[in-house]
Amino acid sequence: MHVTAIIAAGGSGRRLGASVPKQLLDVGGRTLLQRSIDAFRTHPAIGDVIVAVPADLLAPPPPWLDGVRGVRLVAGGERRQDSVANAFASVAENVEIVLVHDAARPFVTSDVISRAIHGAIAHGAAIVALPVSDTVKRVAFEGTAGGDGVIVETLPREQIFLAQTPQAFRREVLGAAIAAGRSAEAATDEATLAERAGHRVYVVAGDPENLKITTAADLTRARGRAPSVAGAAGRVGVGYDLHRLVAGRPLVLGGVIVPSDRGALGHSDADVICHAVTDAILGAATAGDIGQHYPDTDPRWKGASSVALLQEVVGLVRGRGLAIENVDVVVILERPKIGPHRDAIRSRLADALGIDAGRVSVKGKTNEGVDAVGRGEAIAAHAVALLTRA
Numbered sequence: 001m002h003v004t005a006i007i008a009a010g011g012s013g014r015r016l017g018a019s020v021p022k023q024l025l026d027v028g029g030r031t032l033l034q035r036s037i038d039a040f041r042t043h044p045a046i047g048d049v050i051v052a053v054p055a056d057l058l059a060p061p062p063p064w065l066d067g068v069r070g071v072r073l074v075a076g077g078e079r080r081q082d083s084v085a086n087a088f089a090s091v092a093e094n095v096e097i098v099l100v101h102d103a104a105r106p107f108v109t110s111d112v113i114s115r116a117i118h119g120a121i122a123h124g125a126a127i128v129a130l131p132v133s134d135t136v137k138r139v140a141f142e143g144t145a146g147g148d149g150v151i152v153e154t155l156p157r158e159q160i161f162l163a164q165t166p167q168a169f170r171r172e173v174l175g176a177a178i179a180a181g182r183s184a185e186a187a188t189d190e191a192t193l194a195e196r197a198g199h200r201v202y203v204v205a206g207d208p209e210n211l212k213i214t215t216a217a218d219l220t221r222a223r224g225r226a227p228s229v230a231g232a233a234g235r236v237g238v239g240y241d242l243h244r245l246v247a248g249r250p251l252v253l254g255g256v257i258v259p260s261d262r263g264a265l266g267h268s269d270a271d272v273i274c275h276a277v278t279d280a281i282l283g284a285a286t287a288g289d290i291g292q293h294y295p296d297t298d299p300r301w302k303g304a305s306s307v308a309l310l311q312e313v314v315g316l317v318r319g320r321g322l323a324i325e326n327v328d329v330v331v332i333l334e335r336p337k338i339g340p341h342r343d344a345i346r347s348r349l350a351d352a353l354g355i356d357a358g359r360v361s362v363k364g365k366t367n368e369g370v371d372a373v374g375r376g377e378a379i380a381a382h383a384v385a386l387l388t389r390a
C-alpha cells in the first residue's frame, strides 16, 4: 500500500503578529512546518511527503527544506483547497492513500497518523477528530455584529466532534473532493469537500495534544510544551574569533584585562574569548551568530562589554529551554602568557555563563612564530560549547 502525505503550508498568514508566515515560526528550535514534515517523513507507512508552500518560498527554498529526502515542494494556491489540489497533481501514479495535514499542527504523532491511514483503508475516507466535553450551544447573533449571541438550541454533544488533521482518503475519493472544490467556495478542510462530493467520511480518534496553532496564546502554549531542541545527547557548537593586536588598546580576555603592551582592535572591546564562546553557544542552539545579533555596524555595540553580550546570549538559549553543560576555549597568542590569568578568566566566564568554573576550560597556545598570530599582530580563539535540555 503506497501512501503519500500532503502538508498544506501555502498560507502567508501573519495573524500572529510575526514577521514570517505562521508555518515558519519557531517552536522549541524548529519551525511548525519542520515538525509537521518530520512527523510524516519518519512514519514507516509513508513514502512521499508533498509540501505546498507559498510560491515565494520556492525560489530559493530555505536550506532546511531543500533536498530533504522524501520531501517535495510545490507552490501553494490562493485557497487551502487550491494548495492541496496543486500538491495532489504531483502524487505518484501508484499511490493509493493520500493524507492531508495542516502545517499548523506540529505535534501530530505517529499513532494519530496510523489511525488516519487505517481509517481510509477501511472506509475510503477518515479524519482524526475529538469528541467535545463541553455542552454545545448553537447561537444566533441579532442586530449589530460583535454583540451578544442568543442560544437557539442545545446540540447533543455526543454527536459533535472537532475535526483535526491528518485527514486520509483513498486516492480517488480525494480526487473527487478536489474536483468538487475547484469552483466551490472556500472550505476549511478536505472532509468538507469529500462530503460535498457525496462520499462518506468516517471519524477516528484524534489527540488533544494535536494542537492547531492559531492564536498568540496557542503559540505560547506550544512553545511551553515543545520538546526542546536538545536531544538526549545534547548539542555541540563551535566558535572562532580573531582580532588584530595594536598598541594603545587594553587586552580583554574573557572579561579580564590582561596586562599587555598591546590590545585587540575592534568595534567592541574585541574580547576574542567571549566572541568565540558566544558563537559556540549560538551555534549549539542553531540560533545564528554573533554578527547577526550584534552587528559591528551598529553604534550600540561600540565599545560594548563582550561579557554583557555573552550574558544576553546565555539568556536567549535558556529561554529556549537549554542549559550550558561545559565550555572549552583555546586562545592563541604569542605574548603575554595566558597561564597566570587562566583562573581569573575561567571564573569570570563561569559567572557570565551562570555555571561552575569547573565546567569552563581555558587553554593558551602560541603560534610558534608562524603567521600573523605568531608575529604578535593578532590574537585568535576557538571555543566549543555543549548545551543540554534544561
Ligand code: MG
Pocket (backbone or CB within 6 Å): 241, 242, 243, 266, 270, 271, 272, 275
Ligand atoms: Mg570578535
